[in-house]
Structures are given as C-alpha cells and as structure tokens.
Amino acid sequence: MNSKDILTQDEIDALLRPVKSNNFSVKENKKPEKYRNSFQKKISGKDVKKQEWLSKSSVPITIKAAGTEMRMQDILQLDQGDVVKLDELFNKPVHVLVNGVLFAYGELLLTDGTPSVLLKYIMQKAEQIKD
Numbered sequence: 001m002n003s004k005d006i007l008t009q010d011e012i013d014a015l016l017r018p019v020k021s022n023n024f025s026v027k028e029n030k031k032p033e034k035y036r037n038s039f040q041k042k043i044s045g046k047d048v049k050k051q052e053w054l055s056k057s058s059v060p061i062t063i064k065a066a067g068t069e070m071r072m073q074d075i076l077q078l079d080q081g082d083v084v085k086l087d088e089l090f091n092k093p094v095h096v097l098v099n100g101v102l103f104a105y106g107e108l109l110l111t112d113g114t115p116s117v118l119l120k121y122i123m124q125k126a127e128q129i130k131d
Helices: 009-016 045-055 072-076
Strands: 061-064 094-098 101-111 114-122
Touching: 094 114
Parallel strands: none
Antiparallel strands: 061 094, 094 101, 101 114
C-alpha cells in the first residue's frame, strides 16, 4: 500500500468528528409518516392475492453511499483498522438497490436517531440496472 493511500491520524480524527460542512448534511426526519406509502400504486382486485403473497417475501435492500477502486495488490495488504479513502462525495444521492437492482435514489436522514433513506426518485422499469 502506498503512503499516499494511508490516512494520517489528523485525517482519521477529522473523519470521526461530527460533520458540519455545506457539502454534506444529515437531516433529522421528524415526520416519516408524511412520506410513508407515497409511492405505492393502487392495484386491481385480481392482483390482491399476488400482493398478499409478495408482501410476505423478503429481499435484500442495499444502500450504496460511496465507493472507490483499488488495485488487487493493495486490497490484499489491507489489515483490520486500515482506513480506505472514498472517491465519491457524500453530498451525492445514495443508490437504493433491491436484490442487486437499482430501484431508487435517495437522501440520507436520521429518523429518531436511526440512519434512514428518503426515497427521492424511484426508477422506472426500463431504467433499472443490475449493480
């Protein structure tokens, strides 16, 4: 691993401090009910049974906030406690993946102190891509 890829203690401390930048903000969402079910569509009577069956199914949901690329030789040298710098800025919308497929773009929030995502744009079927 190159020395430029390793963070200094000052950089690590800066990452651990609360964020107070104009580039990134986490908003406290006090009224999540306002957004609940805002994107659900009404379904016909014959589709109700399908919805009941599907509503009992579980699929993995992944929130992708940022990423980077590293050479394999650098990845193999990583140890517990190492810090990996990310290329992307945190002020970009997060990607919401459902079962590995891009489903929506969202905004990071805190809801009652718990990290959450406000769905800002739900992809149309033709736009969905496997990540």
